């Protein structure tokens with residue numbers, strides 16, 4: 001077979017271990033960490049899914065090496081605690097039985113460690129440690145590690161690495177980036193010590209080298225050790241790529257893979273987890289620069305999901321290994337799709353940050369596009385249905401697309417009707433918004449998959465009660481969505497007003513100065529997009545906050561973009577539209593004009609409840625999914641569509 005991406009698909013040997021391809025699964029904090037820090041069974045399933053999907057290595061993260069000074073509620077590997085070693089062994093097994101190499105990330109958060117103490121006593125105070133004394137933004141005191149504690153932590157790295165090897169892991173990753181403890185020694189922004197662990201670069205790198213030596217001692221020659229570093233920190237007083245190169249040179253030959261990530265916990269997520277506003281592969285340049293200076297293989301990471309781009313990175317010698325985190329949540333099967341020349345079937349991560357936000361909000365994992373994530377062991381796999389049925393799906397938005405695909409994969413006969421002339425539903429509003437291209441293209445990938453599964457797609461076809469009855473389907477899945485809310489304001493129907501949903505079809509009419517009425521997620525993103533295009537944009541919002549419907553990880557990044565590019569008017573209620581702009585009333589009752597030639601109306605959607613109810617008796621069984629039940633988001637629509645189809 002001729003592989004379309006031969007370099008990406010070629011094996012690589014690190015130490016004495018051969019990996020089946022160049023697509024590695026990056027550290028992703030597990031789904032369930034037991035209260036006593038073991039790898040929960042849910043997490044085992046979480047990591048296993050990526051091994052099943054063809055990744056060459058799957059990295060379990062983060063394993064805290066020294067719980068005495070790092071109180072993060074992360075995994076601990078401790079052979080004195082019943083259940084700990086066995087839980088890691090089950091996890092390593094689950095990865096290895098699918099042909100992937102199991103790796104584990106050894107970490108110490110230093111000053112950014114968590115504050116969880118198992119069986120803590122009332123009033124017990126968590127102490128945080130770093131290379132130097134200090135105070136965190138929240139007032140927590142940071143103590144500089146004593147030399148005794150440093151020596152103890154270095155020993156602990158080795159001890160835990162040895163245990164990982166015993167549990168069946170065949171590689172370890174030392175986390176030396178993102179302003180975790182090793183980075184807090186390397187970085188001049190954190191390290192103000194005056195002893196042999198601080199000051200000159202020779203001194204600042206000492207802790208890192210001693211940790212690597214301790215791990216090597218424990219695992220022996222030939223066992224691959226990987227070092228995760230930030231190629232550049234991107235923070236005031238931090239180091240840039242020149243020091244990044246020096247760090248890599250210092251470990252060249254001492255580790256088996258230099259994993260070049262970027263950024264700092266201190267600076268937010270923009271570099272460490274490139275958001276939708278950053279280009280794909282934005283950090284590759286750092287790996288490429290480092291690769292010029294070292295003999296050890298180099299890995300790169302950061303918003304990579306396109307096989308063409310990944311192949312080029314390896315072909316042009318910028319890196320030897322491609323790591324992916326979010327891309328393998330959205331589509332764990334990505335590596336097999338690449339291997340089998342099915343790159344056009346990859347469901348690409350849309351960088352919405354639901355996966356990270358969900359951790360904060362519910363202590364679980366979830367992926368907008370992949371309903372299985374975080375629920376891998378709950379029996380949700382798509383299995384053939386015991387009895388084949390005819391399924392009629394009404395609506396080709398995210399909910400309907402997912403329902404149709406899942407039902408077809410289960411072997412049902414599926415007809416998907418869409419009232420409009422193309423699939424995608426509201427996602428078609430994202431056409432032309434450069435930073436939402438992956439979201440817009442999701443519908444095209446789904447359409448391809450549906451056609452390959454033999455789904456009968458009928459465009460320009462509105463499902464009415466009569467139509468559904470004539471189809472005589474066993475099951476009707478109703479995913480008819482919502483409609484835009486148009487506020488009853490004088491002038492709202494004038495030519496200078498454009499609904500946010502109509503941006504793609506009316507983009508030619510948008511003038512240079514724009515007022516966006518409505519500061520929810522949709523309005524804010526439209527504002528950023530238009531400002532990016534060079535328009536003068538003001539967002540008008542009645543409430544005191546913008547985009548409350550954005551998740552907790554995406555929102556701060558969106559806010560930064562808004563502050564940089566857009567005028568923001570909070571606490572203003574729109575009264576009427578004129579040709580000069582939007583007349584509003586302030587909280588004190590006075591009126592003002594927010595000037596703008598074009599008004600973008602983005603005040604929200606309302607569910608098509610009545611339309612959905614009208615179909616209630618059109619088939620023996622009817623499910624309603626997505627926005628027609630309650631206006632929410634893609635995550636809810638896809639999840640509900642998937643589950644309706646599983647229940648058929």
Ligand SMILES: Cc1cc2nc3c(=O)[nH]c(=O)nc-3n(C[C@H](O)[C@H](O)[C@H](O)COP(=O)(O)OP(=O)(O)OC[C@H]3O[C@@H](n4cnc5c(N)ncnc54)[C@H](O)[C@@H]3O)c2cc1C
Nearest residue numbers: 395397398399419425426463480481522626627633634637
């Ligand atoms: C501008 C904008 C930006 C957004 N951005 C995001 C975002 O970044 N992240 C996020 O998670 N969510 C976002 N949302 C919300 C998200 O798009 C919706 O929650 C999601 O699309 C709902 O999916 P759905 O399948 O239920 O409905 P829809 O996407 O509305 O699809 C319903 C489809 O059904 C069709 N239809 C209606 N009646 C019938 C009928 N009788 N027969 C056949 N077809 C019919 C419609 O034509 C439509 O194509 C955004 C919404 C808007 C308006």
Ligand SMILES: Cc1cc2nc3c(=O)[nH]c(=O)nc-3n(C[C@H](O)[C@H](O)[C@H](O)COP(=O)(O)O)c2cc1C
Nearest residue numbers: 026027028029061062272273302303324325326355
């Ligand atoms: C849900 C999630 C959990 C993560 N957990 C960890 C972690 O425990 N340790 C770590 O070093 N990085 C973690 N990361 C960062 C990733 O390893 C990776 O560096 C980052 O997401 C950028 O890669 P990507 O663009 O391919 O997602 C996590 C990322 C995500 C999305």
Ligand code: SF4
Nearest residue numbers: 349352353355367368
């Ligand atoms: S939740 Fe969003 S950002 Fe996270 S992996 Fe899924 S699509 Fe990507």
